[in-house]
Amino acid sequence: xxxxxxxxxxxxxxxxxxxxxxxxxxxxxxxxxxxxxxxxxxxxxxxxxxxxxxxxxxxxxxxxxxxxxxxxxxxxxxxxxxxxxxxxxxxxxxxxxxxxxxxxxxxxxxxxxxxxxxxxxxxxxxxxxxxxxxxxxxxxxxxxxxxxxxxxxxxxxxxxxxxxxxxxxxxxxxxxxxxxxxxxxxxxxxxxxxxxxxxxxxxxxxxxxxxxxxxxxxxxxxxxxxxxxxxxxxxxxxxxxxxxxxxxxxxxxxxxxxxxxxxxxxxxxxxxxxxxxxxxxxxxxxxxxxxxxxxxxxxxxxxxxxxxxxxxxxxxxxxxx
Numbered sequence: 295x296x297x298x299x300x301x302x303x304x305x306x307x308x309x310x311x312x313x314x315x316x317x318x319x320x321x322x323x324x325x326x327x328x329x330x331x332x333x334x335x336x337x338x339x340x341x342x343x344x345x346x347x348x349x350x351x352x353x354x355x356x357x358x359x360x361x362x363x364x365x366x367x368x369x370x371x372x373x374x375x376x377x378x379x380x381x382x383x384x385x386x387x388x389x390x391x392x393x394x395x396x397x398x399x400x401x402x403x404x405x406x407x408x409x410x411x412x413x414x415x416x417x418x419x420x421x422x423x424x425x426x427x428x429x430x431x432x433x434x435x436x437x438x439x440x441x442x443x444x445x446x447x448x449x450x451x452x453x454x455x456x457x458x459x460x461x462x463x464x465x466x467x468x469x470x471x472x473x474x475x476x477x478x479x480x481x482x483x484x485x486x487x488x489x490x491x492x493x494x495x496x497x498x499x500x501x502x503x504x505x506x507x508x509x510x511x512x513x514x515x516x517x518x519x520x521x522x523x524x525x526x527x528x529x530x531x532x533x534x535x536x537x538x539x540x541x542x543x544x545x546x547x548x549x550x551x552x553x554x555x556x557x558x559x560x561x562x563x564x565x566x567x568x569x570x571x572x573x574x575x576x577x578x579x580x581x582x583x584x585x586x587x588x589x590x591x592x593x594x595x596x597x598x599x600x601x602x603x604x605x606x607x608x609x610x611x612x613x614x615x
Contacts, residue, residue, distance in 0.1 A: 380406070411574075416577075429579075488602065
């Protein structure tokens with residue numbers, strides 16, 4: 295193996311640049327030519343590829359987003375698109391590709407590996423929804439971002455004796471809501487893994503108010519509903535003054551925290567080592583503070599293990615305020 299590629303796919307996440315840097319540095323150490331594939335699978339199909347050099351990665355560790363850009367590709371989902379991607383990879387002499395992204399990106403990696411291009415998946419998604427690994431790149435940064443937002447929002451809510459409901463990312467996984475909610479001292483956390491009826495949630499907020507707690511913070515994963523809808527329901531059923539706040543893409547942006555930079559570096563390095571060992575169709579991750587790798591088919595679609603004990607501690611203890 296002489297040439298390897300690296301691409302980022304799906305939603306961007308803080309720490310992707312650190313992973314790209316690690317792939318380049320370890321690739322050069324192993325005497326590989328490292329090719330950057332721009333705009334994910336779409337770029338692979340279109341041949342948007344060039345050789346990387348040291349100047350590309352010398353000052354990117356602290357930057358959010360991805361220097362390789364990212365995109366979603368409907369064309370790659372088709373057999374024709376997959377064949378086109380394979381032919382482009384062969385034309386550039388690419389024998390292995392490190393693919394940084396989430397579950398959908400891994401499905402693409404599995405296809406390429408089955409077609410004969412060795413692929414290694416690196417988990418890059420703020421949702422932390424890939425069950426084979428304890429942590430995904432960008433998750434800790436997103437948690438820190440939302441935790442800081444909680445305190446900023448609480449100050450304004452307290453000034454007006456209002457309830458604030460903050461909707462965070464997480465369609466199928468409530469880890470951001472759980473971790474940021476606990477770290478930010480939220481009074482209630484709503485997640486898809488442990489659905490709470492809205493009438494029960496509204497009653498709890500009413501009980502808080504009757505006991506003299508005029509300001510409450512609710513952190514809500516998007517998979518548990520829309521903050522605007524929940525706020526409207528509470529307002530109509532209780533008369534409580536409540537505001538919905540949706541941070542949106544600010545959760546993805548910003549500089550990665552030190553943990554995500556280090557994790558991305560470790561995973562990117564290990565991904566290249568696996569290619570050196572002649573292994574493809576693997577996904578790297580972390581488990582109990584150790585770097586691990588598993589077959590891609592075992593990583594795809596594996597449900598995340600939600601920490602119900604931490605959830606119960608936060609919601610049930612505060613329910614007895």
